[in-house]
Amino acid sequence: MVNFTQITVKDIAKEVKDNCLLGIPADYSGVPMSVTIEIIKNKTKGLRLYCLPLTTIQGDMLIGSGCVNEIETAAVTLGEYGQAPRFQNAIENSKINIKDSTCPALHAQLQATEKSVPFMPLRGILGSDLYKNRNDWSVIDNPINNSNTNDEKIVILPAVQLDILIFHASKADINGNVQIGRRRELATLAHASKKVYVTVEEIVDEDFFDSELKAAATLPSLYIDGISLAKNGAWPCGLTDYYDIDTNEMSKYAKAAKYQETFDEYMRDFISQNNYSNI
């Protein structure tokens, strides 16, 4: 028996409303693929993706399926499997808007929201075309005279609050606390999001706060709005300590996604096979 209300993957996907700002975890921090497929089935539109700091197959699939209006990211790539073809196609044909960013800026904007301050300064960036194309970023003179750089110019980035964050993790405990291990960027994302939903491989009969070691690797339930079981919920992406990335499936996807027609075919198959239990 657990002391929280379990929901389903479909329930989570329904929380992703048209035009919302959706937090997207990187390929190493638990990609919620089972929910992503449900979002695509729901034909959700106008999504704005906020990647921390990048996305792989999840973003590419959502873009190829026409669910996305805008993406803020440091990169979209299939990593060792090459470029992200649906993303490339969407940019080259102006189908979606892009806010090109850099990893530490994506972190800093969420950190501002964590602290409830209006902006966060960050070094670097100046002199790049990233800065020139971001009218939401500004530059100030360092108002505190504590730098060895005379008359230092520094970029300030606005606080960003996400509407909703979804990620996949290994375990939840009976009280709805979720194990995130060292993937602390998931905590940053969660702190900066209005709603947080998590899919997990398993629910274990213990409380992580009974162990100091486990507690340090936990996102507490106070930040979490709903949890669903989803075995293999990150597939074909990997999940640390559970399963590796599925190299065959990733190669198959990379090939299929080159053209919209073959991508559509691939997605029809992907959706019709029931790849995830507990949905």
Next chain:
Amino acid sequence: MTEIFQSEIIISEISNLLKDDKHVAIGAASPIPGSAALLAQEERKNTNLKLQVTILHSQKFNNFTDGSRELFDAAAQGRIDTFFLGGVQIDGEANINLVGTGRYPKLDKRFSGSFGSALMYFVVPKIILFREEHTPRTLVKKVDFISAPGISPPNIYRPGGPKYLITNKALFSFNKKKKNFKIEKINPEFTLDEVIKSTGFEFKTNKNLKYFTMPSQKRIDVLRNLIAPKVLNFYPQFAKKLWFN
């Protein structure tokens, strides 16, 4: 002597550039720099100057515990000596473009994106630019998009920046004051004239121009027996193609 692959020669050259470093970090999709760093680490194992290697896409070789921002925070604190950056295009003033070619934002050819370059390029003292393909389309006169600039004015905090550029044809050093590259070493498979023709920007030539150093048999043995199996863990496609096919 066994046949030595081109990639192994480049790995060996990069490894030589890491001589005095204490901490080298490796970002996304960088199997050759990753192999080079692990090689340097292994060769220094029994010396007093240990080398810390952080490979972001690895569990064991990534000792950060504060989330993926910790790399950037640690770099800004000056705790990383060397980092590698690539580029769709690199120009003669060491500006790098990881975004795409054509007119932004509706590019002719879109690539992945700038990753952490717009901070790392400013704060890590030794940035090694690595781009295997050495052609006029990769080494250009002027990049189409600046992900991170090669040089900055004095009112920008910038302890770091480009020190070297290495390709499959040559190794260049970068002079921040003169804003130019100088060729230091050349792959013996190519002539200087061929390198000039395949480079879109002008560069200086070291009077004492050397060839790439061939790795010793001992180094090749270390690379194939000890480093390759490690690389297989986090760059499986690369390692399989080079060493395990």
